[in-house]
Amino acid sequence: MKTLWLWTFALVAILMTSCQKDDDSYSVGKFWVGFGIIDKSGPNTFTVLMDDGSVIYPVAGHYNGDWFDDDSRVLVNYTIVDDKKVDDTNKEYYVKINSVRKILMKGIIDITEAIEDSIGNNPIIVRDAWMSSNQLLNMELRYFGNSEVHFINLVKQPGELTAADQPIELELRHNKNGDREDVLFNAFVSFDLSAIMIEGQDSVSFIVRSVDYQGNESTYEGTYKYVIAAE
Structure with missing residues (x-):
C-alpha cells in the first residue's frame, strides 16, 4: 500500500465561503478559500478547477508549479485580481x-x-x-496523535458489486502507527469512488461507517453519480 502523508491544519471560519464583487472591481483585501484539482499546462504553470466549477489562473503570489502533480487535490486561499472570462457558462x-x-x-x-x-x-x-460537484467524497476529520504518520483509508469487501448490494458498505479506517494520543489534529481527505461503479447504472448509493473515540458509530449516506466526459 502506498504511503501517503495526511496533511493537517487548523480550520478557519471562512472555509469555502466567497466574497462579493464591489463596484465592478476586486479588492486586494478580499480572499476566497476552496478545494480544487490542479491542471498543469507546463512544468511550472497550472490552473485550478475549483469544486464550484470556476477555474482560477494564478498570476501572482506564493506558489510553485513544481510542488504539485497534475490532478493533485488542493485547498487554495486566493484573491481575485481580474476576470478572465465570466458569463452564463464560464x-x-x-x-x-x-x-x-x-x-x-x-x-x-x-x-x-x-x-x-x-x-x-x-x-x-x-x-x-x-459530495462535491466533481463526485469526490470529502471528509473533515479529527484524530489524536503526536509525531507519527497516520494512515486513512476507505475500504470495502472484495468482490463484484451488483445493484442488489446497495447501499454499498464502506468503512473509514485509521492506523495511528502506534502514535501517542497527545494532540488533537484536524485534516481533510478526498476519495475517488469509481471502484463502486456498477455496470448498467449511472449512480450508486453507499454508506460509510466509522467509529469515534467513545466507541460510537458514525455513518454517512450518499449517492455517487458517475461523471461521464463529453465526447
Whole structure:
C-alpha cells in the first residue's frame, strides 16, 4: 500500500465561503478559500478547477508549479485580481495565490487478511462529509496523535458489486502507527469512488461507517453519480 502523508491544519471560519464583487472591481483585501484539482499546462504553470466549477489562473503570489502533480487535490486561499472570462457558462479568474496546500486524495481499497493490520482499526472523528460537484467524497476529520504518520483509508469487501448490494458498505479506517494520543489534529481527505461503479447504472448509493473515540458509530449516506466526459 502506498504511503501517503495526511496533511493537517487548523480550520478557519471562512472555509469555502466567497466574497462579493464591489463596484465592478476586486479588492486586494478580499480572499476566497476552496478545494480544487490542479491542471498543469507546463512544468511550472497550472490552473485550478475549483469544486464550484470556476477555474482560477494564478498570476501572482506564493506558489510553485513544481510542488504539485497534475490532478493533485488542493485547498487554495486566493484573491481575485481580474476576470478572465465570466458569463452564463464560464467563471474564469486571474488570481493571486495566498496559500495552497495539497490534500490527501485516494481511492477505495479492497480489504483482505493480507493488509488488515496495515489498514488499522483506530478511532477517527468525522466532523463533516460531503459530495462535491466533481463526485469526490470529502471528509473533515479529527484524530489524536503526536509525531507519527497516520494512515486513512476507505475500504470495502472484495468482490463484484451488483445493484442488489446497495447501499454499498464502506468503512473509514485509521492506523495511528502506534502514535501517542497527545494532540488533537484536524485534516481533510478526498476519495475517488469509481471502484463502486456498477455496470448498467449511472449512480450508486453507499454508506460509510466509522467509529469515534467513545466507541460510537458514525455513518454517512450518499449517492455517487458517475461523471461521464463529453465526447
